[in-house]
Each structure stands twice: as C-alpha cells, then as structure tokens.
Amino acid sequence: MAKIVNISEIHPTLGFTEFDILEKYRKSFNESELGKLHSVFPFECMAKAAGLSDRRLGRRNRFSPSAKIALMVLKAYTGFSDRQLVEHLNGNIHYQIFCGIMIPPSLPITNFKIVSAIRNEIASRLDIDSFQELLASHWKPYLDNLHVCMTDATCYESHMRFPTDMKLLWESLEWLYRHICRHCRELGIRRPRNKYRNVAESYLSYCKKRKRRAS
Known part of the structure; x- marks a missing residue:
C-alpha cells in the first residue's frame, strides 16, 4: 500500500x-x-x-x-x-x-x-x-474588460455516435413518416397508404436479434 x-x-x-x-x-x-x-x-x-x-x-x-x-x-x-x-x-x-x-x-x-x-x-x-x-x-x-461576455464554442455539448446503415435508414423513415402525418393533418387530407407499421415491427424484430457487445 x-x-x-x-x-x-x-x-x-x-x-x-x-x-x-x-x-x-x-x-x-x-x-x-x-x-x-x-x-x-x-x-x-x-x-x-x-x-x-x-x-x-x-x-x-x-x-x-x-x-x-x-x-x-x-x-x-x-x-x-x-x-x-x-x-x-x-x-x-x-x-x-x-x-x-x-x-x-x-x-x-x-x-x-x-x-x-x-x-x-x-x-x-x-x-x-x-x-x-x-x-x-x-x-x-x-x-480585463469585465463588461464583455464571451463564450467559447467548445463549451457546448456535442452529440457523436456511430450508427449502422440499418439504423440510419430507419431514422430516415421515421422522419419522413412524421412529416407526412403533420402535413396531411395541416392540409386536412388523408394520409397515403403505406407500410410504416409493418416496417416498424420488422425493425423491432431485427433489433431484438442483434448481438449486444459487452461495454
């Protein structure tokens, strides 16, 4: 010791x-x-x-x-x-x-x-x-110059990650579906037929089958 x-x-x-x-x-x-x-x-x-x-x-x-x-x-x-x-x-x-x-x-x-x-x-x-x-x-x-307030850009939080291709594709679909729903609601029209729910279920099943790496 x-x-x-x-x-x-x-x-x-x-x-x-x-x-x-x-x-x-x-x-x-x-x-x-x-x-x-x-x-x-x-x-x-x-x-x-x-x-x-x-x-x-x-x-x-x-x-x-x-x-x-x-x-x-x-x-x-x-x-x-x-x-x-x-x-x-x-x-x-x-x-x-x-x-x-x-x-x-x-x-x-x-x-x-x-x-x-x-x-x-x-x-x-x-x-x-x-x-x-x-x-x-x-x-x-x-x-010096105590009346001046300055902020360094490095003080802000940064968000860095390394998503897979599948993750990026799913996030793109989520973004697109969310905007379609919003625009249709604002315009008062019906949403076009899509298979978003089926894709969401498939992606969830894919996530459950992925091997988790030990952190």
Whole structure:
C-alpha cells in the first residue's frame, strides 16, 4: 500500500540536508509553468466549496481535500489517462508538489483507479455555480474588460455516435413518416397508404436479434 503523506506534515521531521533539497525542488517548481498554474488556483477554498473534508473516523484518505482538487486540475492540464497520470505522479516531484503530497519511491501508487474514484467523489458534490463564483472572484485581478461576455464554442455539448446503415435508414423513415402525418393533418387530407407499421415491427424484430457487445 502506498504511504502518501502531505508535504506540510513532513517538514518538521526533515533533516537539514533533506529540507534544503526539498526547498530547491520547491523553488524550481515555483519558477516552472506548472508552479505558475498552481499559484492561480485557490485549492483550499475549492475543496471547501466542494464539501470535501478529511475523515476523522475510519481509514485515512490518501489525498487531502485540496490534493484531490489539484489532482483533477493536473489531469486536465496534462491530458493524461488515469493510468498515465498515476505513473507520472509516482516519478515526477513537481507533480507531487502540485498536489501537495510526497510519494516514497519504494511505495508508489499502484492502483490507478484511485483517480476515477476521486473524480466521481468530486462530481457527486460539485456545484458549478458556486465554483464559478469562487474562481471569478479569485481571478478578478487578472481579468480585463469585465463588461464583455464571451463564450467559447467548445463549451457546448456535442452529440457523436456511430450508427449502422440499418439504423440510419430507419431514422430516415421515421422522419419522413412524421412529416407526412403533420402535413396531411395541416392540409386536412388523408394520409397515403403505406407500410410504416409493418416496417416498424420488422425493425423491432431485427433489433431484438442483434448481438449486444459487452461495454
């Protein structure tokens, strides 16, 4: 089991040599792009807004509340998968400083699913409105033209799927039949004879016979 500790907890126990080495790492971290990114996030306030707290009873969390938020920011920044993120976190001291933790080289994290567990925990508690208000107030000194409202097109949901030819054909028939019914109703005329119901039954039978792939 990985023995993860918060950096703030090990400072009093470090010897002079180890302390100097850690301070050199911290200095290089603060001068790096990752350190500059860390400085603009109020991780403690974000963890509090998300309702994250250290459990006083039961098994102790490997990551502190602020470390969980930092880990999710780090994942979005790097674009790594959960497995890749854990692998880099084990060996990159700057990533560990970003999350405020220290992972002994002899006891690395082996369970990469801890990332998805943290993500699910935050998602179950996340309140987007309060987070936006918190970040807006924290980033206000860095923002210009506050009277201008701009929206990135990538913020809108996209719907991507990979339908079969049969599915596309059936959706076309559904669309056509729906419009025929509407136009006939608006014009007050009878609908032309068709075999839509027979085709619908055949398509339903086809769907039931399809092999379902395990997700």
